[in-house]
Amino acid sequence: MEFVEPILEAIKCLGYPTSRYIDHHRKLEENMNDLRRRVAEVNTRKQDLELRKEAEIRCRKVVKKEVENWFEDVLRVNTEMEKIETKFRVVSYFSRARLGKLVCQKIEEVDRIYQKGSFPEGVAVEGPPPIGVTLPTTNLEGEMDVKEQIWEYLMGDEVGMIGVGGMGGIGKTAIMKHINNQLLKQKLFDAVIWVTVSREFNAEKLQGDIACALDYCLPKNKLEWPTVLMEILETKRYVLILDDVWEQFSLLDVGIPEPTLHNGSKLIITSRLIEVCNSMGCKVLKVQPLSLMASLKLFLHQVGDGILQDPALKEIVTLIVEQCGGLPLAIVTIGSSMKGVNDTCEWKNALNELNERVKSVKGLDTKIFEHLKFSYDRLKDSKIQNCFLYCSLYPEDYHIEKEELIEKWIDEELIDELETRQAMHDRGHSILNKLVNNCLLEGVMIDGVKLKEGVKMHDVVRDMALSIKIGCDQFMVKAGVQLEEIPTEHKWKENLEKVSLMDNLISKVSQISPKCHNLSTLFLQKNHILGEISESLFDHMNGLKVLDLSHTIILDLPNSISNLENLVSLRLRHCFNLRYVCSLAKLKALRKLDLFNTAIKEVPHGIEMLTNLTYLDLYSRHLKELPIGILSSFPNLQYSKTWLNIKGEEVAKPRKLEILLGLFCEVQDLEGYAKSLSGQGPTKYWLGVGSPKFGYFDNHTWFRDVEDVEVDKEVCFINCEIGNEDLVLLPNDVRTLTVQHCQNLKNLSNVSLFHEANALKTCTISWCEGIECVVDLALSSCNSLQNIEVLSLRDLLNLLELVRGVAVVSTSNTPTLPAIFSSLKKMHLIGCSSIKKLFPVQLLQGFQNLEYIEISRCEKLEKIIAEEEEENQKVEERGPKTTVFILPKLQTLHLINLPELKSICGSGVMIPAESLQYLSIINCSKLKKIPFSIPLLETGQPSRPPLEYGYVHPREWWKSVEFDDPNAKDVLSPIVLDSLEEAED
Template identity: 45%
Template sequence: MEIVGSIFVELVNQILTPIGKCCKYHRGINRYMKILNEKMEELNSRKEDTEARIRVELLPGRKLKKEVELWLGKVEQINSEIKILQEEIGKGKYFSRSRLGGVVFKKIKEVEQIYQRGTIDEFEWKSALAELKATRRGPNMMGPIFEKLEFSYNRLKDKRLQDCLLYCALYPEDYEIDRNDLIEYLIDEGIIEGMKSRQEAFEKGHSMLNRLENCCLLEGSMDYDKTKHVKMHDLVRDMALQLTSYSPRFLIEAGAGLKEIPEEENWTEDIVRASLMRNNILDIPSDASPKCPELLTLRLNYNILMSISDCFFTHMKCLSVLDLSYTSIKNLPESISDLVSLTALLLRRCEKLKYVPSLANLKALRRLDLSNAGITEVPEGMEMLSNLKYLNLDTRNIQMLPDGILPKLSHLQFLVFRLNASETMKLRGEELASLRKLETFIGRLYDINHFNTFVRAMVRKLTNYILQVGFHGFLEEAIYPYHPRKTVLLTKCTSSEGMLGEYLYLLPNDVEVLQILECHIVKSLCNLASLNNVTKLRKCYIAECDGMEYVLSSSSSCNGSLQSLETLELNGLCNLQGLISRERGASSLILLPPANFSSLQQIAIDSCPKVKELFMLEWLPHLQNLEKIDIQSCEQMEEIISATLDQDAGGTDIIKITLPKLKFLKLWGLPELKSFCSIGKVMVADSLQEISIWKCPKLKRIPFVDNEPCPPSLQSIDVHKQWWESLEWDHPNVKDVLQPLCKFWIHE
């Protein structure tokens, strides 16, 4: 009876729990428990580190000490609660799994919050470092200071974290280290290894750097373009230099102003890493041949280096990472071919490089970076690099890749070519499709058929790609590998190249950016590609497509939806008549599928002479996220928002037009524009900040401002003074209120 009663109680609890969450927690309890254990491991590691700092009294007598003690008590409490939870889960009652799964899920959030509160305040720690720095010149202080810093280093326990920190010492003092670049090096060095994918490796790398930042052994920062960096505090770097002066031994002269490589006695046999980056070394003498049998890493990047003697690498048989990026090297020595342990050869922006010896023997090579290098052909023996995972050929000088090489590089995860370098640099779809481990790809395919072959084979989706068909010297947007944009660039497509049923192209389902240039046979997106499964498209740019009449068709055969679209740019479409075609008698539901354009934030139209109106009135409910309207040089544009055909026939109701997020309105070179909306007398845009109107002689009212009150956020109105004086106002005093915001143009 007790068992039956227990089951009954659990069943009642299940019924009271929402079915969706019940199933979610029931299925996910094992995964949630794994996550919780990982979070607890991190939390307890931070707890140990905090206790260690208190013991060595790095922060004696500070006011946060009491808060730290309370936090330690909270960690003890959560440990006890999770132990009880684990015991209850271990009893294995089937009907209690969903309830316990929900408890575990909540505990994950709770542990994350405790973890975030658990740093001995970062500013307190930085303050302590500043105090230590102020006393560093005292001869009696250096020993105790480094003892305490080394103690914090040892408390990391994880050797990979320690190696990561020491690796940062290879950079010059106060150097801002790009996080992504650093993680690439950590992968090269084997400090990050065992990951199934590059994405997992980068996640691991960021996790390691976050932990070092949380321990205040690294300082984080961010550029204006949101590029993240880390930097070593100079005291921490001094500690790292001291540690690497004996074991593991590093030779570090980064940013030291050297004009020559260090003397031979500095190249001891037990050196494992050497950094001479950011110096003024011009060449390496012919008699220089350091005996460094254990050397794994040599960084000579950012030097004016023009030549290296052939014997320089003779006694570096274990060399794994060689970085000659940003040098003026012209010819690599033949001895490079004998570095059979080399896993990374980095020649980024070696613009004067003309010769690379055969790479056939470098079978351990995993990363080859020739981006912006001066060579005009791919290196000999590249087809033998069967372990290569990273290949960057983003250079304008290489004209083609010989057929048959790519299928032999079956482990490639990262493959990048220059898009606008040469019309002859094109790739075959079937060769790319053979690269089953590929995660990042940027390159141009031969034609539509090769494009469709590759897209069809993308069963395991790429995490990052730019696929181009056709050649155009102009690219609308520079997109780089670390920016996770999934982009398709279509240029000069013709029907003779191939057809996919009624569509030309098979677009990837997860494409985010679509750019179409000079595709004159395309009348609308609906006959270019099926949009049914394209659910993540964020930006669409269409230019110089003479055949395009509408972006979408209202016909029943076009079921595409642009509900995820955030930015739409149309340029130089000489026959474009509107966004969506409409026929007399068609209902508004057919004219615009539900939620279409519901995410649209920006629309820009330039040099489309046949467009008479932009939006239809029925679309307003779907345009509530619109922030920017930019219309230029559309000679026949009469109004921005038009009535449907039924409303054109009659109707006198005053309609309120509301665009709550609109911030920027630009109307330039629209000689026929008479109104924003002919049937809307009340227009509201409370977020409007900037209005710019130029060469719109028939427009007699400024949209959204001829009301009381005016938009509270309005900052500027850019117009010609003569046109301003000719405007008509429903509320005359509004003109006086707005005039201080006007910036009058003097010249036409």
């Protein structure tokens, strides 16, 4: 009888050849391994395409629809692969053939998807060509005549090339920024192109900047660039603004067509040198110094008008302003440095210092340097002055990220060592604010993966800073000047303290051995083609403290670095080819070791000797093992980042740890860590638990740049078993909880560790197929959810309801309300394809703080707010029907791709629109009624809600949909329809 069932099973499968059935049965393991390999190949291609996609988006291109569809196919395959893996783990003997057939079919499908993912013609298409970039501006004082003259030439036909000349700090760039923005606003030209040229002219860089501004990619052959650029520009009527030009160059050699009456284009050059403007054939306009009246007005704008209330100061202030010589930069900088000074003696002293400086110098540049140095000297604190001078190590016009700069200051010991790293960062921000407030630095925003705060130096201020240090041979700065070779040995002076060769085109450091025993800082970062550094470079740099080789392609670290016993900071970030790091055993002074995104396969030899380490980043996808006990070797550690499996008790030993990012293999390791904490733990942490798939961390912006870390006490369960364990201890201050790919999780009520997480503010659950409800009140009240402010539910394919087991008193108008979600402000429900009804009406009093609702791709969702009486159809007689108002603080409502949505809420329930700012209702064709209530003014007329935008689709649906409040449609339609038309344009 034991052979009967296999025979019957074989008979059932006679629909396809018996031999194939046997193959599917016997080769299941082999085919599963083949499928895993092919899925891994698809995911590797996906990672490569994602990088290409991000690069194209940064170039303002639009990703092709076929590419987006391909990403969705890969996402679907990964989901189906997880189901197959689950079936494979529990497959019975008699089901192997059926599963084997499915595996073979999936192999063929994955092959087709892989082939489709080549996209030889690229992943994106050109978006609408940009006209230009709006630039930040300051108020113009007394420079309006020149601005108006420039504008007249731009609008006329007689002048095609305009030269704006004048000494540094006179206001040339400020005027042109206003011109740039006015041109963009009036849209009189096809393109307005702004390029900062700076002192070190480089034709290739200029060509690349112009092409980038026009959103074009130049060919690989640089010999073709002038021709290609000429062809591009000749198709447009443009204004090209070249700011800060220092020498004459050939327009033809660069590829810039000479502006003529025929092509209608214009070229504007700003330069400190009038002869450069003349030699380029420009109509020259010279920016004159401000008049005394305009100078005084600008000065008082910085220092405050109240200073003139003291008659004794009026004359002194006027004399100081006269000393500024009508230079806006000097006026602004000196005025800012005197802000808050009310003592007459201090003002007299300032006037005397300025008099002595100006009398003792000759030459225009030197004169303004002395004006600016006055503000530098008034900083008084030598460490703050050195923080300022340090910024001159960066290239001209470089935007420096604030957090990166503060980290460098900490490395250089320019910030006093305080008790915590956070305290030092706070001190750094205080210094930055002082420098910005004194107009020695300018605040900027840096647009990258995300918008970040930064600072930059005005080129004249940088020149002044360098004049202080270069004059005594303490700095050698050749940053961002397109160097292809390292400076020869005789240019390395013995007195050098800091050398910056960053952001160049150096590919190799030759056999030189500079005798620079006082050198403390060497910048070689962002030489993106630097692949080799000679052993001899560091032979006579025994005083070196800071070495930055980040963003290079070096394969090996020179062994001579092993002897740099005074080294404090070694930065090797994004050296993605770096495989070998020399022994670090002698570097006992080292406080920072940054090996983020390198290719090392093992931790450097001697790392356990670095007992002074305060900062350690060991993230490398090739690093397989972290030696046991290694983290406990660093008692002073403040920052730790590693994605190897760590042990809980070990990582809790560094008591000074403030920022921790790491991965535990088991839930028990997390519990061990939480138990081992005595008192205060890290102020920021991201703790993963489980087994993330390959490349998981690469998709998080947190892991791309250390300064981007925004973690706020987060625990993330990834592909692990939770839901059935005994009480698990979490860090008691966890604020964010993320659960991903935990298939056995049924609901949060099953997870004991949720119950005591009283500081929890954000909860995200995604790709957990076992979840049918978020909270089951029959099991637990889940009290920790009372404090949650953000709840995100994503791709929970079997989710049926938010809360199960809501108690209802059907004979009363006041239902029994469980105390959950009372603090909720944001709700995301995305890709939950089984849920039909979201909120029971009985819970709505708990949603009084809800401000944001986003529901998308929930194919079966019919009702957002469902009344229990509608479900039971058993409602006792009630009194006269009254209108119930819900969600009083709702500001954002996004309903997108909900094909079965019929109702937002039941009859008699209204949502006040008085706070509504953002509205999207897209592809919800079965929705027949919208329950918005429009408040009335004292006049009885409906008021307009503060709606900033409203998108609806299709337009015909919007025209046919009904509103519970008859005023709502009339009030909202003009706003929504205008936004729709704008989107279509």
